[in-house]
Structure formats: structure tokens, C-alpha cells
Amino acid sequence: MLGLRLYMLQRITALLMAPLVLGHLAVMIYAIQGGLSAAEILGRTQGSILWFLFYGVFVVAVAIHGAIGLRVIAFEWGGMKGAVLNLFTWAVGIGLLTLGARAVWAVTFA
Amino acid sequence: MTPDFLTVTIERGPDRQDRFEVPAYDNQTVLDVVSWVQQNADPTLSYRFACRVGMCGSCAMMVNGVPRWTCRTHISKVLDGNAVTIGPLRNLPVIKDLAVDMDPFFDKWVAAEGVHHGALTRDDPIAPIEAESAARVEANAAIECINCSVCYAACDTVAGNPDYLGPAALQRAWTLLNDVKDEGRTAILDAVSGTGGCHNCHSMGSCTAYCPNELDPMSAIAGLKRETAKSFFRRGR
Numbered sequence: 001m002l003g004l005r006l007y008m009l010q011r012i013t014a015l016l017m018a019p020l021v022l023g024h025l026a027v028m029i030y031a032i033q034g035g036l037s038a039a040e041i042l043g044r045t046q047g048s049i050l051w052f053l054f055y056g057v058f059v060v061a062v063a064i065h066g067a068i069g070l071r072v073i074a075f076e077w078g079g080m081k082g083a084v085l086n087l088f089t090w091a092v093g094i095g096l097l098t099l100g101a102r103a104v105w106a107v108t109f110a
Numbered sequence: 111m112t113p114d115f116l117t118v119t120i121e122r123g124p125d126r127q128d129r130f131e132v133p134a135y136d137n138q139t140v141l142d143v144v145s146w147v148q149q150n151a152d153p154t155l156s157y158r159f160a161c162r163v164g165m166c167g168s169c170a171m172m173v174n175g176v177p178r179w180t181c182r183t184h185i186s187k188v189l190d191g192n193a194v195t196i197g198p199l200r201n202l203p204v205i206k207d208l209a210v211d212m213d214p215f216f217d218k219w220v221a222a223e224g225v226h227h228g229a230l231t232r233d234d235p236i237a238p239i240e241a242e243s244a245a246r247v248e249a250n251a252a253i254e255c256i257n258c259s260v261c262y263a264a265c266d267t268v269a270g271n272p273d274y275l276g277p278a279a280l281q282r283a284w285t286l287l288n289d290v291k292d293e294g295r296t297a298i299l300d301a302v303s304g305t306g307g308c309h310n311c312h313s314m315g316s317c318t319a320y321c322p323n324e325l326d327p328m329s330a331i332a333g334l335k336r337e338t339a340k341s342f343f344r345r346g347r
Contacts, residue, residue, distance in 0.1 A: 001271060007309035007335075008342050072310075076270030 001075040001085070006068050013065040020058045045107040052108040059100030067093030116185065118143055120155065121172075121197035122207045128152070140173050140180035140188065144196060144208065157208035164322065167258030171208050172197040177263035179322045200263040201276075215259045215278070222279035223301040224286065227294025237291060249288040252281045252330055254323050261317035261327050273306035277317035277327035280308050284330035287337065299341050308334040 002010075031041065045051040071089040074080040080088055116132045130147045141159055148155040159169035164182040171180050173188050174195055188194055202210040230237065240246060261277040262268055268276050283302050286292045302308045308331045317327040 001273070001305055002309045003305050003307065004303035004309060004338050004342055008339065011339070076267070 001081075002068070002072055006071075010065055010068040013061040016057060016061045017065065020054065020061070023054065024058070042107060046109075048108060052104060055104045055108075056101070059097060059104055062100060063093045063097035066096055115192065116143065116189065117193040118147065119193070119195040120144070120147065120208070121195065122155075123204070127195075134185075134192070138185045140171070140178065140183045140185055140194070140196065141169050143185055143194070144171075144180060155208070156206040165256065167256035170199055170258045170260050170263065172200055172263065177260040177320055179258060179260065182322060199259055201265065201268045202259065202263065210259075212259060215262050215276070216257070218275045218279045218306075219257070219282060221301065221306075222275045222283040223294055223298040224279055224282035225294075227286070227292050227297060229293040239290060243290075245288040245290060248333065249285050252285045252325050252327070255281060255325055256323065258322065261321050261325075264316035264320040266314055266316060267310055267312055271306070271310055274310045275302070275306050275308070277311075277331065280311070280334055281317075281325065281327040281330040283308075284333050287334070299338055302334050303338050308338065311335070 031044075067089050070092050071085060074088055075085055114134060116134050118130045118132045120128050120130065122128055130151050132143050132146050132151075135142075141162065144155070144157050145159075148157065157169075157171070159181060160166040162169075162181045164179055167179075169180045170177055172178075173180065173183060174190060175197075176188075177199060178188075180196070185194065196208065198204045198208050199210045202212065202214060205211050255278060257278060259278065261281075265274075265277055268274050280302060283298050286294060287298050292298075311328070311331045313328055313332065315328045318325070318329070321327065
């Protein structure tokens, strides 16, 4: 249920996410030094094109990567196929993208 | 100490298991046990074998849940106490008892372009082959495959995805891709890039673990993934 295009999309998004995950973890460790507050986080992210791009790319990659991964599990373990499987893949992808994009927007330019 | 009798359970359908008491001998393969049952206890038992020396690839069965050549498996290696359970190969439709329909396995072999794509005619001179070249070494690695379907039965990805071409067919595709005498590169790369292609492999490695010829289909499939990925960047598909 995984042709070359979906395989490549999943591998490329994985390559993108590897440094982003490391960056995310590093900032988390840095940010909690001396307590953590919403104001501190927003102070760093609001109006920042850099953090918007960092987490924006992250969210897009997660949505694509996760949707394809769950597609394979739904097919092999759940017996889902055909149009239902495609619908499921798109629903997961758009769902993750919506949730993530809203959050990114909220902490940067909202 | 060998027991006097073996308790042999043979799976003869989804709901039917027959149990037989088979005399134990010092030298006895799983195939000998199945043959004893057919010749002495139940002549209606169906199973398949030909060469009995591990060359033909027709006697593979599930032995205690593991796919094996029954002709090359000594019963003492697989006995659980003095009991053994023998069933038809996994992942293939059962015709009767221990004989499975190998058609899906061979159809996928062809679907993966496991056929010769020649460019020369009989009038052309024989092309010299560099025996030590890297591609030839890759191609040689899997030419001992005898199509027994043990890897196909062992593969959990085949079990979950009936469209998946499976380890044997993909390994053959990899062999031909590395064979300088074969001109089917584009056809092979396309054939292994479809929805049932090499990209479905989860690298669980059962094919390589259970291959009675100690071949390594998992690495061959990894090679196909690499080549298709390179081709994806080069020609966009």
C-alpha cells in the first residue's frame, strides 16, 4: 500500500524532522531553566519569522509523515483499503496540519 | 535417547487437525515422518515433494509454526518433547492438507519483472562478464534461490498485505537489476515501485532468518529501495 511516491515523501519528511526534533528538545531544555511561563514562551515566539518557519515546517512534515505511517498501519493491521484508506490518510494529514498550524499561528502572529 | 513413537499433529484445514503416532528412527527427516503417515496411516494425506535433497524447493511446510524444507530438517531438531506439528505453508491458499497453491508466489515473481530482458540475439558474440565486478557479486548473491517460498511464508508483511510482491520476487528483481546481461532496468524499477512493491518491506528480516539457502532477501530489498530512491531524484518517479 506504499508506492515509491509515498515512501519518498515519508523518508524526506523524516530527514526534515530529525534536526527539527533535536532543535525542539534543545530549546525545551534551555527554556525550562529557572521555571517556565506562557509569557516567556510567547516573548520568544511572537512576531518571530524564524520560529514560525521552524515550527511551520515541523508541522507540515509531521502531518505528511504521520498520515502515511498511520495509513500503513490501518491497511496492514486494520484491513482498511481503497477509497476508505485514502480518505483516512487525508483526514489524518489535514487533521494534524490543522491542529499544528493553529498552534503555530497562535504563538507567532495571532 | 530417541522416544519409540512421535506424536505428529498434521493441520488439514482451518478446523481439522489429525494426530498420528509415528515410529521414531535414529535418522528421520520431517518429510520421512509425513511420508510414513501417508504410506502407513492415512493414504488420503496430500503433500508435495520431489528431490528429497534440498534442490527442488517443493517440500516446504510449516513445522512447529516455522517454514522449513521438510526434506532437509531432521526431526530431532524440531521435536518438542516427542511431538511436532506440521502444517501447510503460510500466506498461500491451501489446495488440500499440506499442498498449497504456489500460483500467487510465481505470479508475483513475474509481476516483479523476474524475467530475462535480453537485448542480444543468437548471432551476437557472447558478452564477456567481469566476474569480480561489484554488480556481478551482488547478482551472484541470490542466484541459488530455488523458489521454495519459505521466505514468502515467513514474511509478516505478506501476511498483512496480500498485494506485496514478497521477498523472493523482489530479490530476483534485484539480481536482474545487477546483471549486465539484463536490459530491463526501467521495467524492473517501475515494477518494484508500485503499491505492492519493495517500499512496503518493514525490514523485519524473517526472509533472511529462515531462508534454507542462507540467502539475504532483506538486503536485496534494501538495495531496491536505494536504487528506486536514486531513480526518483534522477527522473522523478
